[in-house]
Amino acid sequence: MPSASDISTTPKAVGKDILRSVTRVLSSWPALWFGFVLAHAWIILQAWVFEQQIFGDVNLYEWWVRNGMDVGWWPVFNYDWVYPIGALAPMAIPALFADSTHGYYWVWMGLVTAANAIAVLLLGRARPHGRAAVWFWLAFLVSLGPIWIGRLDGLLAPIILVALLVASRRPALAMTLATVGAWIKIAPGAVALALAATASNAKTFLRNVVLPGAAVCAVVVGVAFAGGGQDNVLDVFGEQGDRQLQVEAVAATPFTVARLWDSSVQVEYDDVIYTYEVLGEGADAVAQALDVALPVAAVLLAALTWWAARRRPDRVGDVLLLGAAAELLALIVFNKVGSPQFIAWIGPPMAAAIALGSRSQGTRRTWFLPALGTLLVARLTMELYPLRYGEFLGGWPLATTVGAVRNALLVALLVGAVIRLVQVVRSRQPVHSAD
Secondary structure (H helix, E strand, O other): OOOHHHHOOOOHHHHHHEEEEEEEHHHHHHHHHHHHHHHHHHHHHHHHHHHHOOOHHHHHHHHHHHHHHOOOOOOOEEEEEOOHHHHHHHHHHHHOOOEEEEEEHHHHHHHHHHHHHHHHHHHOOOOOOOHHHHHHHHHHHHHOOHHHOOOOOOHHHHHHHHHHHHOOHHHHHHHHHHHHHOOOOOHHHHHHHHHHOOOOHHHHHHHHHHHHHHHHHHHHHHHHHHHOOOOOOOOOOHHOOOOOOOOOOOOHHHHHHHHHOOOOEEEEOOOOOOOOEEEOOHHHHHHHHHHHHHHHHHHHHHHHHHHHHHHHHHHHHHHHHHHHHHHHHHHOOOOOOOHHHHHHHHHHHHHHHHOOOOOOOOHHHHHHHHHHHHHHHHHHHHHHHHHHHHHHHOOOHHHHHHHHHHHHHHHHHHHHHHHHHHHHOOOOOOOOOOO
16 A cells, blocks of 8 residues: 555646646736736837837827927817817826827836736735736737737726726725726726616615716816816717728628628728728618617616626626626627727726636636637737738738637627626526625
8 A cells, every 4th residue: 555655746746736836836926027027018019019000099199188288279178089088187198208209109108007007916916816817817918919008998908907806895986997987988988887787776876886976077077167178078979970880890890701702892091080991881871870789788788787686686796797798898899990909898807707706617607718708809809900900901811801700709708798697687596685
C-alpha cells in the first residue's frame, strides 16, 4: 500500500499544486497590474500604428474644444451638436494640459487609461471572482483593439462597469454614474433603465433612481442654460435622427452581403458626420424603421426586466445584469449607426457578472457562453476595424464575411439575454424576498 507521502507526489496531486500556485500568482495584485500595463501598452502602441483611423474622432474633440477656448464658439452653447453637452468635460481636459495635437492624443489616452485603472481596482476587489474578472476585462479590451481608447466610449465603458459593480449595494450611486455617463454619450442610459426596472418598490425607485438621476440632469441642464445653450441641449436626439444607415450597422448586413453579387448597392462617405452610409430607398426605409424600433426595444426590454425582478427578487442581481446587457446589446443591434467602438459597451456587464457571480451551475450557464461570445465579437470587430476596413468598404468577400459574422453574433447575444430573462421569469423555483 502506498504511503501518504507517495500519494501526495502523484502526477495528479502535483498538477493540482501547480495549478493552485499559478492561480495564486495570477490572482495577485502585482500580476493584475502587470497585465494591465502590458495590455494598455500594446493598445497604445496599436493606436499609434493606426493613428489616422484611431485618432480621427480625437482630432474633432480637440478642434471643438480649442475653437471654444480660442474664439468662444462652443458646441451646444452656440450651435447644435452630435453629442450630449457632458461630453465637453472630458474633451476639454487634454486641451488644458497639452498645446499640440500629439500632446492632446497622449493626455486623452492617459485620461482613458486612468479611468480604466479605477474600474480595474474596483473590479479586482469585487467578490467572489473579481480577480478572474479583471483578466476577462483585459482580454476583452485587447481583443477589441485600440479603437476604444481613441473614442469617448473608452471613458463610458469604465463608467458602465463601475455602475454595475456598485448597483446592488449602492444603487443611488450607480444611478448617478449612469446618468453622468448618459450626458457624455447615451449608452449608459441602458444601465439607468435596468436600475429603474429592478427597483423593488416605489420608495426605492424614488430614492435610488428618480432623485439621483434628476439631480444630475438638473445640474447639467442648469449649466447649459447658464451658458445660453438651452435651445440646443436636447438637439443631440435630432442630430441622430437625421443620420442614415451606417455601413457597419447590424441592420446594414443584408446590404453589405448583397454587394458580393449586386453592384447596385452603393456605399458613400458622408463628409458632414464623417461616416460611410448605405445608399438607396431600401436602406433609407431600414434607417427610418430603426428610429422607431430602437426606443420600442428599449422599453420592451425594460418591461421584461421589471417582470423578471418582480418574479424573482432573490435573483435581482442577475436580472439587473441581464437587463443591462440586453439593453446595451439592443442599442447596437437596433442602431442605424454601427461604429466599432460601440462594442466596448457590452464588455462591462460580462465582467461584472464574472466578478459578482456565484459558483452555481445556473450562474455559469447564464454567463459562460455569452462571455466567450463577447470576446469573439470584440476580436472580429478589431479585424473589421481597423485591420480590414478598406476591404470591407470595398466589398471584399473575407472582410464582408467578418462583418456579417460579427453582426450575427451580436444578434445571438441579444436573443440569448432575452431568452435567459424569460427563463428567470418562468422559473418555478420558490421566491424569497431579497431584503
